[in-house]
Amino acid sequence: MNENGNRKSPSKKKKPTSSGRLYNSEELVAGIRGNTIAALSKAITLVESTKPEHQAIANRIIELCLTEKQKTLRIGITGVPGVGKSTFIESFGKLLTKRGNKVSVLTVDPTSSKTKGSILGDKTRMQELVQDPNAFIRPSPSGDSLGGVTRKTRESIILLEAAGYNIIIIETVGVGQSETAVHSMVDFFLLLKLSGAGDELQGIKRGIMEMADAVAINKADGENLKAAKLAEVEFRRALQLFPPKENGWTPKVMRCSALEHTGLEPIWEVIQEFVETSKANGYFERNRQEQNRSWLIQHIEQSLKNDFNQDPKVKTMLPDLEQKVMLGTLSPFNAARQLLAVYRRTENT
Amino acid sequence: MNENGNRKSPSKKKKPTSSGRLYNSEELVAGIRGNTIAALSKAITLVESTKPEHQAIANRIIELCLTEKQKTLRIGITGVPGVGKSTFIESFGKLLTKRGNKVSVLTVDPTSSKTKGSILGDKTRMQELVQDPNAFIRPSPSGDSLGGVTRKTRESIILLEAAGYNIIIIETVGVGQSETAVHSMVDFFLLLKLSGAGDELQGIKRGIMEMADAVAINKADGENLKAAKLAEVEFRRALQLFPPKENGWTPKVMRCSALEHTGLEPIWEVIQEFVETSKANGYFERNRQEQNRSWLIQHIEQSLKNDFNQDPKVKTMLPDLEQKVMLGTLSPFNAARQLLAVYRRTENT
Numbered sequence: 001m002n003e004n005g006n007r008k009s010p011s012k013k014k015k016p017t018s019s020g021r022l023y024n025s026e027e028l029v030a031g032i033r034g035n036t037i038a039a040l041s042k043a044i045t046l047v048e049s050t051k052p053e054h055q056a057i058a059n060r061i062i063e064l065c066l067t068e069k070q071k072t073l074r075i076g077i078t079g080v081p082g083v084g085k086s087t088f089i090e091s092f093g094k095l096l097t098k099r100g101n102k103v104s105v106l107t108v109d110p111t112s113s114k115t116k117g118s119i120l121g122d123k124t125r126m127q128e129l130v131q132d133p134n135a136f137i138r139p140s141p142s143g144d145s146l147g148g149v150t151r152k153t154r155e156s157i158i159l160l161e162a163a164g165y166n167i168i169i170i171e172t173v174g175v176g177q178s179e180t181a182v183h184s185m186v187d188f189f190l191l192l193k194l195s196g197a198g199d200e201l202q203g204i205k206r207g208i209m210e211m212a213d214a215v216a217i218n219k220a221d222g223e224n225l226k227a228a229k230l231a232e233v234e235f236r237r238a239l240q241l242f243p244p245k246e247n248g249w250t251p252k253v254m255r256c257s258a259l260e261h262t263g264l265e266p267i268w269e270v271i272q273e274f275v276e277t278s279k280a281n282g283y284f285e286r287n288r289q290e291q292n293r294s295w296l297i298q299h300i301e302q303s304l305k306n307d308f309n310q311d312p313k314v315k316t317m318l319p320d321l322e323q324k325v326m327l328g329t330l331s332p333f334n335a336a337r338q339l340l341a342v343y344r345r346t347e348n349t
Numbered sequence: 350m351n352e353n354g355n356r357k358s359p360s361k362k363k364k365p366t367s368s369g370r371l372y373n374s375e376e377l378v379a380g381i382r383g384n385t386i387a388a389l390s391k392a393i394t395l396v397e398s399t400k401p402e403h404q405a406i407a408n409r410i411i412e413l414c415l416t417e418k419q420k421t422l423r424i425g426i427t428g429v430p431g432v433g434k435s436t437f438i439e440s441f442g443k444l445l446t447k448r449g450n451k452v453s454v455l456t457v458d459p460t461s462s463k464t465k466g467s468i469l470g471d472k473t474r475m476q477e478l479v480q481d482p483n484a485f486i487r488p489s490p491s492g493d494s495l496g497g498v499t500r501k502t503r504e505s506i507i508l509l510e511a512a513g514y515n516i517i518i519i520e521t522v523g524v525g526q527s528e529t530a531v532h533s534m535v536d537f538f539l540l541l542k543l544s545g546a547g548d549e550l551q552g553i554k555r556g557i558m559e560m561a562d563a564v565a566i567n568k569a570d571g572e573n574l575k576a577a578k579l580a581e582v583e584f585r586r587a588l589q590l591f592p593p594k595e596n597g598w599t600p601k602v603m604r605c606s607a608l609e610h611t612g613l614e615p616i617w618e619v620i621q622e623f624v625e626t627s628k629a630n631g632y633f634e635r636n637r638q639e640q641n642r643s644w645l646i647q648h649i650e651q652s653l654k655n656d657f658n659q660d661p662k663v664k665t666m667l668p669d670l671e672q673k674v675m676l677g678t679l680s681p682f683n684a685a686r687q688l689l690a691v692y693r694r695t696e697n698t
Contacts, residue, residue, distance in 0.1 A: 062680045069677065151682065158680065209590075210556055238590045241558075241583070288677070295681035296674045303689055304653045325645045328418065328637070331411045331507065332644035333500065340652055 025060040032065065032163045037136070040163050047155045048141040062155055065162035072161045073275060076182040078172045078208065079192030084218045085171055086125035088192060088258035093126070095264050096167055097134040104165040105129070108153050108182050109140035109173045136165060147302045150181045154295060157185065183211045184291060187284060188271050191215045193235070195228035195255075210242060212251055214270055220255035220263065228255045247283040249274060313342045374409040381414065381512045386485070389512050396504045397490040411504055414511035421510045422624060425531040427521045427557065428541030433567045434520055435474035437541060437607035442475070444613050445516055446483040453514040454478070457502050457531050458489035458522045485514060496651045499530045503644060506534065532560045533640060536633060537620050540564045542584070544576035544604075559591060561600050563619055569604035569612065577604045596632040598623060662691045 028046075031039025046058040079085050089105055096103045105126070129135045141152040157168055172182040183189050191212035209215070215235050220228030236253040244250060252270050256263025278284040308314060317339060324330035377395075380388025395407040428434050438454055445452045454475070478484045490501040506517055521531040532538050540561035558564070564584050569577030585602045593599060601619045605612025627633040657663060666688060673679035 059680070059683055059686075063683060066678060066680060155680070155682065207556055207559055210559070234590065238587050241587045289675040292674045292677060292681055293671060296671060296684050299681055299685040300657065300688060301650065301654060303685065304657055305650060308649065308653055322642060322645060325641045326638040328641060329415055331408070331415060331504070332641055332648055333504065334408055334412060335645050336648040336652065337408075339649060 025057050025064060028057075029061055029064040029162070032061075032159060035163045040136070040159060041138075043159050044138060044156050047159065048152050058155065062158050065158050068162065070161045070164075070166065072166050072168060073188070073271075074157065074168045074170065074186040075271065076170050076172065076179075076186035076189040077192065078179050078182065078189070079218070080194075081173065083192045083194055084258050085192060088216075088218060088256075089169055089171060090126040090129045091258045091261050092264050092267070093129045093135055093169065094132065095261075095268060097129075097132050101167045102134045102136075102165045103129075103132075103167045103169065104136040104138065104160045105169045105171060106138050106153055106156060106160075107140040107171045107173075108149055108178045136160065136163075146177055146181055147298075149178075150185075151299065153181075154185055179208050179211065184294065187278075187287065188213050188274055190267070190271075192218045193231065194219055195224050195231040209239075213245070213249060213274055214252045214254065214267065215239070216263070216267055217253070217255040218258055221257035221260045231255075247278050247287070248281060249277065308343055311343050314339055317342060374406050374413065377406075377410055378413040378511070381410075381508060384512045389485070389508060390487075392508050393487060393505050396508065397501050407504070411507050414507050417511065419510045419513075419515065421515050421517060422537070422620075423506065423517045423519065423535040424620065425519050425521065425528075425535035425538040426541065427528050427531065427538070428567070429543075430522065432541045432543055433607050434541060437565075437567055437605075438518055438520060439475040439478045440607045440610050441613050441616070442478045442484055442518065443481065444610075444617060446478075446481050450516045451483045451485075451514045452478075452481075452516045452518065453485040453487065453509045454518045454520060455487050455502055455505055455509075456489040456520045456522075457498055457527045485509065485512075495526055495530055496647075498527075499534075500648065502530075503534055528557050528560065533643065536627075536636065537562050537623055539616070539620075541567045542580065543568055544573050544580040558588075562594070562598060562623055563601045563603065563616065564588070565612070565616055566602070566604040567607055570606035570609045580604075596627050596636070597630060598626065657692055660692050663688055666691060 028039050028043050032043055043058070043061050046054045046061065049055065049058070077085060077089060093103045093105060126137055130137050138156065141149055141156075153170065157170075160168055170182050170186055172178040189211050191208060191214070193215055195217050217228045217231045217235070232253050232255050239251050239253060242251075254263060254266055254270065256267060258264070275284065278287070321330065321335040321338060325332050325335045377388050377392050381392055392407070392410050395403045395410065398404065398407070426434060426438060442452045442454060475486055479486050487505065490498055490505075502519065506519075509517055519531050519535055521527040538560050540557060540563070542564055544566050566577045566580050566584070581602050581604050588600050588602060591600075603612060603615055603619065605616060607613070624633065627636070670679065670684040670687060674681050674684045
């Protein structure tokens with residue numbers, strides 16, 4: 001068993017000099033704490049690597065980074081493609097750095113490895129912010145599964161916070177399951193919308209609206225302004241129909257124009273109000289603890305599932321059983337029993 | 350390993366005469382197909398039993414019941430306590446039997462074993478329906494976990510359909526996670542509401558409204574009528590803000606009075622319209638297939654998790670590691686690695 005708890009040994013194993021590892025990790029951690037971009041980038045690359053020897057160093061780095069507690073704020077931002085997320089994050093990020101914050105931006109996009117371009121896109125999209133010495137932008141790690149991308153992003157947050165970034169913005173692409181993942185790693189979740197309660201709404205996944213701590217109607221400028229004001233009223237009314245969130249917070253609805261830099265100030269004020277309230281009533285800290293706990297549980301469950309799904313006998317048997325289950329000729333419970341029996345026999349030999 | 354794929358043998362093992370088992374199962378299945386209530390009740394009791402020898406017979410019965418396909422409809426009904434679910438189901442159930450349907454009612458209530466009373470309550474609540482020869486009411490199985498209750502309910506559906514019940518109503522208590530479970534086993538999901546968009550709304554869990562195929566404002570009678578009409582308009586407007594469901598169906602909002610038997614007819618018409626539309630576009634069958642597939646996956650994952658959580662070494666180590674993870678002094682990934690390493694070592698010995 002290697003250090004990752006995987007049962008299979010890596011096929012190629014480099015000579016692991018454990019002193020060399022220690023040296024590397026501690027040097028890198030010193031670099032991170034000194035906010036050397038090179039050290040930070042290198043550490044994130046190690047976190048993103050799938051090589052067991054890289055992961056071993058990454059794990060050591062993360063443990064070292066965890067020893068000091070930082071006061072940080074993690075903001076999730078979502079919205080359908082075209083809502084203006086990059087422009088918003090660029091404008092909003094600059095507002096934050098101007099006020100003395102150190103801001104970093106991560107993107108969770110499990111599709112980026114396929115659609116390519118979006119990786120490069122991240123940096124070209126936010127050209128001004130990328131040149132800001134108090135900002136650090138890191139595109140989505142490549143990863144075949146949302147689970148993989150999620151783990152890497154969560155670990156990167158720890159590194160960025162150790163490097164002194166006090167505000168971490170995590171952007172999601174607004175399609176698929178990534179919103180839930182991002183929601184589970186942030187303190188505040190902002191949903192960007194477009195004016196016009198019709199077509200634009202259809203792109204957003206069901207359930208997202210219920211996660212939002214605030215909804216901002218973007219592109220509230222020029223000819224759009226009237227429609228944006230209308231949308232604001234509509235959303236406010238709709239959100240009233242939802243039950244209050246468990247932190248006692250009532251989601252706010254605002255409008256802004258990232259392009260014209262208007263309405264960003266009020267959004268930042270709302271976020272600060274949220275932080276103040278939820279720190280005062282203990283929700284902020286409780287939520288982070290609960291998030292940590294569910295990362296642990298999720299990671300264990302994911303590992304157990306992966307191990308099962310990679311079992312050769314399970315792989316052989318699954319398609320046929322699954323087909324029968326779907327057609328209703330075999331009960332799901334019988335099929336599960338057969339698969340688990342085979343899996344456990346493999347394991348015990 | 351026993352027939353359930355569990356690694357631990359039952360402590361007391363009755364002499365299993367496999368011919369005796371076969372005899373029992375086939376006799377019971379014949380009884381079920383002949384709609385003998387005694388046989389049906391006995392089979393459901395076997396499904397609900399935790400004894401391995403009972404489960405073995407139950408599994409055989411289910412497989413035999415799966416061989417014939419029935420045209421059935423599974424309706425989920427939810428709403429907060431006090432919304433009038435039992436009265437609604439009694440009135441609605443009678444409307445259905447009058448039209449020649451055979452109706453059975455199941456309740457998913459994972460809390461029923463603790464709160465007792467609700468088990469007895471089910472039958473006393475629906476006194477008229479319980480005497481209807483074309484209706485069969487079965488209270489929630491006792492089970493310590495939602496997963497257990499869910500499995501038992503899903504298996505009971507198969508038995509009831511084999512017995513000729515063409516409409517299965519599954520009621521949920523409107524608290525906790527049971528709505529998601531019920532939603533995953535039905536064709537149509539009905540949310541009961543009360544008039545007045547204020548306080549009453551707060552009892553309903555976030556996300557439920559997005560699952561509903563129809564919302565019925567109940568108790569729309571007497572002094573409530575005006576408020577109910579208002580609520581109807583409000584909900585209709587709110588639901589417009591949601592994106593359309595993947596089946597292309599737009600959720601309907603109606604009002605009814607289960608007590609005065611008004612508005613039930615239109616609800617049944619809406620359900621029939623839903624069935625017609627979704628059978629025509631293939632969604633109905635696809636949804637059932639997808640539900641079967643996710644039962645399989647869920648059941649496997651649940652079994653893997655249970656096995657892990659019951660590991661003695663995991664049990665010993667977990668509380669301390671979990672605490673460290675929650676306080677942020679240990680990374681979730683490191684803790685998971687430690688636990689999985691211990692678990693797999695146990696397994697391989």
